[in-house]
Amino acid sequence: MAVNNELFKGTLQTIILNLLAEHHRMYGYEITQKVKAITQGELLLKEGALYPALHKLEAEGLLETSTEVVDNRLRKYYSLSQEGEKEVVNKLQEARDFIQNLQLLLNLKPSF
Amino acid sequence: MKLTEAQLKEIRNYLLAGPRYQETYNEIYDHIVNTLEDTEGEYDIDLVAQIIEEDFCSFPEIVLQEEIYKKQINKKYASQLWQEALNTFKFPEVFNNLLLVLMYGLLYRPAVHGDMISKIMYPSIWILSSTPALFYLGKRYFIDRNFLKTSIKYDFLHKTWILGLLQIQLFGYLFVSKHSPFNLSPESRYQFVFLVYFLTSIYVRAFIKFYNKKISVLAV
Numbered sequence: 001m002a003v004n005n006e007l008f009k010g011t012l013q014t015i016i017l018n019l020l021a022e023h024h025r026m027y028g029y030e031i032t033q034k035v036k037a038i039t040q041g042e043l044l045l046k047e048g049a050l051y052p053a054l055h056k057l058e059a060e061g062l063l064e065t066s067t068e069v070v071d072n073r074l075r076k077y078y079s080l081s082q083e084g085e086k087e088v089v090n091k092l093q094e095a096r097d098f099i100q101n102l103q104l105l106l107n108l109k110p111s112f
Numbered sequence: 113m114k115l116t117e118a119q120l121k122e123i124r125n126y127l128l129a130g131p132r133y134q135e136t137y138n139e140i141y142d143h144i145v146n147t148l149e150d151t152e153g154e155y156d157i158d159l160v161a162q163i164i165e166e167d168f169c170s171f172p173e174i175v176l177q178e179e180i181y182k183k184q185i186n187k188k189y190a191s192q193l194w195q196e197a198l199n200t201f202k203f204p205e206v207f208n209n210l211l212l213v214l215m216y217g218l219l220y221r222p223a224v225h226g227d228m229i230s231k232i233m234y235p236s237i238w239i240l241s242s243t244p245a246l247f248y249l250g251k252r253y254f255i256d257r258n259f260l261k262t263s264i265k266y267d268f269l270h271k272t273w274i275l276g277l278l279q280i281q282l283f284g285y286l287f288v289s290k291h292s293p294f295n296l297s298p299e300s301r302y303q304f305v306f307l308v309y310f311l312t313s314i315y316v317r318a319f320i321k322f323y324n325k326k327i328s329v330l331a332v
Contacts, residue, residue, distance in 0.1 A: 029147065033150075048168050051139065051168075059184030060188075070142075074142065076139050
């Protein structure tokens with residue numbers, strides 16, 4: 001069953017920051033494919049939401065960018081800045097607290 | 113699917129009607145080619161239109177997002193330029209400022225009693241304050257001359273050099289030039305010209321540092 005994408009809109013930045021914390025540097029398309037692979041296609045990250053989120057994080061100084069020529073085309077890579085590395089810890093804690101509260105509110109039991 | 117050079121060119125041409133800036137153009141082009149390469153079947157340009165429609169909504173939506181991105185970038189660059197200006201008061205950059213202060217003392221007598229202000233100092237302020245314009249024009253019309261689209265960085269560079277030049281020239285006209293509406297004593301005039309020179313120097317040094325760190329690289 002596909003997950004309603006509206007549900008994870010608020011956590012998009014956390015997802016991006018966490019993926020970059022785990023994979024050092026990634027490009028836009030790679031991030032969409034990674035989310036698809038991890039969630040086995042349950043979550044589809046729309047590019048129309050991904051790129052604005054990446055650009056916002058970059059403008060806020062949480063991400064750094066670099067460009068490389070790959071197969072004769074320019075590819076823009078995103079990685080965590082020093083500030084971003086600190087922020088990912090806070091964001092993950094925020095997400096954990098939120099999920100915990102959501103479980104309490106909706107009487108959900110963790111599946112693990 | 114494996115794309116041929118002719119097909120890649122067709123995609124590049126198709127995208128020319130969409131994104132306004134080189135950076136987003138490159139990013140969307142890379143994304144579309146990656147998507148097509150991971151897709152089974154025959155190539156068709158309609159697939160590109162479909163990807164744009166499904167993944168990015170539409171060309172107008174891309175342009176809308178670019179405007180938001182440009183504002184965010186401008187804000188970030190403004191804060192970085194300001195930071196570079198503040199850095200001129202930190203070690204070891206502060207020595208350049210101290211050198212200027214020393215120059216103030218050394219030039220005091222010849223400037224107040226001679227015509228050094230109008231013949232040397234005022235023209236040098238003009239030249240100095242035009243430096244960011246040279247960087248901007250060189251970047252836009254020489255270094256990036258092969259770009260298909262304009263860079264998203266130009267907007268900030270353009271605004272910065274015009275605003276900087278106007279402010280400095282206005283200040284110079286009001287307090288330093290021969291046509292100043294204020295009747296200033298030679299001592300006050302020298303103090304003003306030196307203040308303008310000092311601020312211009314900080315602005316230009318900060319601009320060059322900022323340019324080398326953020327603008328001369330490919331990524332935004």
